[in-house]
Amino acid sequence: MVIPLSVVALLIALDRPSSRPAPRPSGSSETSTEPTARPSRRPPPPSPDSDAAYAFTFVHDDGHPVRWNPCAPIRYVVNLDGAPTSALPDITEAFARLTAATGINAEYDGPTDEVPTAAREPYQSERYGDEWAPVLIAWVGADETDIAFEESTSGAASPTAVRKRSDGELVYVTGEVALNTGNDHGSGFDTADSWGVVILHELGHIVGLAHVDDRAQLMYRESSEGVVAFAAGDTAGLRQLGREAGCLTTPAPTEVDLEVIETPA
Numbered sequence: 001m002v003i004p005l006s007v008v009a010l011l012i013a014l015d016r017p018s019s020r021p022a023p024r025p026s027g028s029s030e031t032s033t034e035p036t037a038r039p040s041r042r043p044p045p046p047s048p049d050s051d052a053a054y055a056f057t058f059v060h061d062d063g064h065p066v067r068w069n070p071c072a073p074i075r076y077v078v079n080l081d082g083a084p085t086s087a088l089p090d091i092t093e094a095f096a097r098l099t100a101a102t103g104i105n106a107e108y109d110g111p112t113d114e115v116p117t118a119a120r121e122p123y124q125s126e127r128y129g130d131e132w133a134p135v136l137i138a139w140v141g142a143d144e145t146d147i148a149f150e151e152s153t154s155g156a157a158s159p160t161a162v163r164k165r166s167d168g169e170l171v172y173v174t175g176e177v178a179l180n181t182g183n184d185h186g187s188g189f190d191t192a193d194s195w196g197v198v199i200l201h202e203l204g205h206i207v208g209l210a211h212v213d214d215r216a217q218l219m220y221r222e223s224s225e226g227v228v229a230f231a232a233g234d235t236a237g238l239r240q241l242g243r244e245a246g247c248l249t250t251p252a253p254t255e256v257d258l259e260v261i262e263t264p265a
């Protein structure tokens with residue numbers, strides 16, 4: 001059975017011609033006196049490697065991928081309302097597999113009642129304190145969120161990057177994974193349509209991988225029979241997003257020269 005896992009917005013991004021030159025940063029000449037800059041609706045260019053066995057959602061002008069700081073844990077929260085009983089074990093195991101592939105650790109900050117939205121605030125001090133909001137993982141129905149779920153879509157994921165206007169460097173600071181309660185999957189990682197495998201694919205998006213056209217990779221836009229783990233191409237891409245590529249500095253949410261780049265979910 002084929003189950004589309006794709007994020008519509010990412011598909012649109014990947015459909016762009018691969019030879020398109022990277023546009024200039026849209027906010028580079030702006031200044032802001034607000035603690036957190038207004039969100040920009042214009043994402044950076046997609047990776048030019050969408051025909052390869054791996055692809056990056058966002059790349060800098062010189063081609064290197066936008067990343068998390070791999071030397072700090074990715075913090076996450078889970079909305080267990082509507083989640084299957086296997087939710088936490090599957091998420092924990094998926095993050096363990098992501099850590100094995102990237103060297104990036106993950107840290108569970110506990111449950112939340114936050115519901116995924118298309119324009120999620122990356123900084124929510126009242127809910128999450130004086131840090132970037134953790135990655136949100138939640139099961140929702142199509143009528144519970146403004147994220148555009150196709151009926152057959154099992155999940156949608158989007159990372160959020162910020163750009164320091166002073167040096168133009170982008171870094172991921174948070175993200176969200178919305179899983180469709182309307183789709184009934186089994187637990188674990190044994191089959192391509194298991195929740196664990198769906199979550200692992202979405203976590204690939206969270207750390208910066210985009211879809212590829214190779215059905216043998218977990219980052220193919222749909223689940224492929226027998227593909228239940230990151231394959232060689234996925235792993236090659238993940239290495240470039242992880243610890244091997246070196247540490248980054250994550251700006252604090254209160255810094256004044258930030259531009260928030262949201263991937264539409």
Ligand SMILES: [Zn+2]
Nearest residue numbers: 005006007221
């Ligand atoms: Zn996907």
